[in-house]
Amino acid sequence: MGREIERKFLVISDKWRGAIAETRRLEQFYLFVREDASVRVRIRDRTSARLTIKTGSGMDRGEFEYDIPLADAEALWASRVGIVVEKTRHIVPLGAFRVEIDVFDGALAGLVMAEIELWDASDAPTLPAYLGREVTGDARFTNARLAIDGRPEEV
Numbered sequence: 001m002g003r004e005i006e007r008k009f010l011v012i013s014d015k016w017r018g019a020i021a022e023t024r025r026l027e028q029f030y031l032f033v034r035e036d037a038s039v040r041v042r043i044r045d046r047t048s049a050r051l052t053i054k055t056g057s058g059m060d061r062g063e064f065e066y067d068i069p070l071a072d073a074e075a076l077w078a079s080r081v082g083i084v085v086e087k088t089r090h091i092v093p094l095g096a097f098r099v100e101i102d103v104f105d106g107a108l109a110g111l112v113m114a115e116i117e118l119w120d121a122s123d124a125p126t127l128p129a130y131l132g133r134e135v136t137g138d139a140r141f142t143n144a145r146l147a148i149d150g151r152p153e154e155v
Contacts, residue, residue, distance in 0.1 A: 002062060002063045002064045002065065003060065003061070003062060003063060004054070004060075004061050004062075004063035004117070005059060005060045005061075005117065005118040005119070005120065005121050005123075006059065006115045006116060006117045006118060006136075007059060007115070007116050007118065007134060007136045008113060008114070008115050008134070008135050008136045008141060009113065009114045009115075009116075009127075009131040009132060009133065009134050009135060009136075010112070010113055010114075010131075010132040010133050010135060010141075011101060011112040011113060011114050011130055011131060011132060012130060012131070012132035013129070013130045014130070015128070015129060015130040016090070016092050016099065016101055016114075016128065016130045017090075019092045019093065020090045020091065020092055021091050021092065021093055021098075022090070022091040023088060023089065023090050023091070024044055024045055024088070024089050025044070025045050025046070025087075025088055025089075026042055026043070026044055026085075026086075026087050026088070026089055026102075027042070027043045027046075027084055027085070027086050028040055028041065028042040028043070028084070028085045028143065028147075029041055029076075029077060029080035029081075029082070029083075029084045029085065029147065030080060030081050030082055030144055030147050030148070031076065031079055031080060031081065032081070033081060033082070033144045033145075033147070033148055035057070035139070036055060036056055036057055037053070037054065037055050037056075038053075038054050038142075038144040039051070039052070039053050039054075040052045040053075040054070040143070040144070041068070041073050041076050041077075041080075042073075043070065043073050043074075046070075047070065048067070048070060049067070049068050049069070049070050049072065049073030050065050050066060050067055050068065051065070051066045051068045051073075052064065052065045052066075053065075054144070057139065058136065058137055059118075059121060059136050059137070060121050080147075081147070081148065082147035082148040082149075083106070083107045083108075083147050083150070084106065084147075085104070085106075085108065085143050085146055085147050086104065086105050086106035086107075086108070087102040087103060087104045087105065087108070088102070088103045088105070089101070089102050089103075090102075090103070092128075094116065094125055094126075094128065095125060095126070096119075096125075097116055097117065097118065097123070097125045098116070098117070099114050099115070099116055099128070099131075100114065100115045100116075100117070101113075101114045102114070102115070104146075104151075107150060107151070108146055108150070108151050110151070111146075111151055113135070113141065114130075114131055140152045
């Protein structure tokens with residue numbers, strides 16, 4: 001079974017910008033969203049696409065990803081629920097881990113969040129000072145809920 005183990009944080013400063021190792025542009029939309037499952041299409045740099053099925057909630061979730069033709073992703077665009085989540089993802093190394101910092105734009109402009117993907121739920125990397133409040137267990141900050149409900153007021 002595919003798994004994703006990650007912690008999610010609000011970002012409170014730009015101190016990470018000097019350590020960026022990679023940047024990519026992402027547009028993603030959802031075909032299906034419920035409390036414990038979602039189906040997403042993500043277009044990366046307007047050149048490739050993936051279909052992702054996520055199950056569960058919290059830090060440790062099921063995640064199944066499949067490459068799909070870009071033309072298929074574009075054809076599915078009209079069937080989305082909610083808004084298209086537009087963001088630029090910056091990858092910042094963090095020892096054996098990496099921080100994925102998402103700078104949102106479009107309808108979610110102004111929101112900046114970070115995810116640290118872990119190997120195991122017991123991993124405890126030293127958190128950089130640019131990370132603020134942890135929102136791992138707060139469903140309002142999942143990309144699926146952002147697509148349906150928009151930006152939470154208390155950011």
